[in-house]
Amino acid sequence: MATFRRRNVGGASGSAVAQASGTSPAEEEEDEDALWKRQIQGKLRDTHKPHPHGFFAGLLLCAQYVAANATRSSRSTAIGITTVFVVVFFVGLLQNIVLRAPLIFLRLAETTAGEMDLLITPETVNFDPLLNLDNGKTEIPRFSFFNATDLQEKLSRNPLVQGASPRWILRGHLNTPE
Known part of the structure; x- marks a missing residue:
């Protein structure tokens, strides 16, 4: 598989790199231009790595970032998970109370006014x-x-x-x- 070579920008160092690799600066520039064209056309892609702009690549990157951050700061992770569970519990409790509110008010009215x-x-x-x-x-x-x-x-x-x-x-x- 072909790889990109970095060009050193500058007078003497650029020619020194070209002479060390055994190619002339013109040939190196042609090779690099051909590699860029193949990269743009999608023909130069590593099959072992996900596409850098794909959905699953972004998802994998996010998962790796979250896992690394969780191992780095375990205390913050525990606080965050506990906070999520507490909030979900209280929202569920409030939803249950709202659904049963008519029954509660009916029973309260029956006990205060009599039936x-x-x-x-x-x-x-x-x-x-x-x-x-x-x-x-x-x-x-x-x-x-x-x-x-x-x-x-x-x-x-x-x-x-x-x-x-x-x-x-x-x-x-x-x-x-x-």
């Missing part, structure tokens, strides 16, 4: 729609309509009731694994 539930159900053909105590019957319970607006108007006259909101209650079955 009372009153279950009012309309009459059904069967005994009780929620408890369904008459399992022997195959008849589907039929509900009469329930006027929530009328109930809210009646309850708004009571000074002890702050408000009423209708909710849907869904029945379900809970089985124990036995």
Whole structure:
């Protein structure tokens, strides 16, 4: 593989180098010009080294720099790694708190103002729609309509009731694994 030779700029030293290498200054200049042309065309490249302008070469250079700096100043490296872990921990904790904030405020409001539930159900053909105590019957319970607006108007006259909101209650079955 051809290598670049440095030219010494200056009168006598340049000719002395050319005479020591056994070539004339004109031949040396032609060789150097040819090497530069081959380098520009990409034909003079060392296959064992990464391209000096490639992405992985830059990444490798950064990794070598970080490793050398970490071994040189291990105390600063330990402080930096600890700082990163502490910051990530607190950011994760804050994110978790922000996600759970509505539940926290709801529970806080329930404990300070109090919460009372009153279950009012309309009459059904069967005994009780929620408890369904008459399992022997195959008849589907039929509900009469329930006027929530009328109930809210009646309850708004009571000074002890702050408000009423209708909710849907869904029945379900809970089985124990036995």
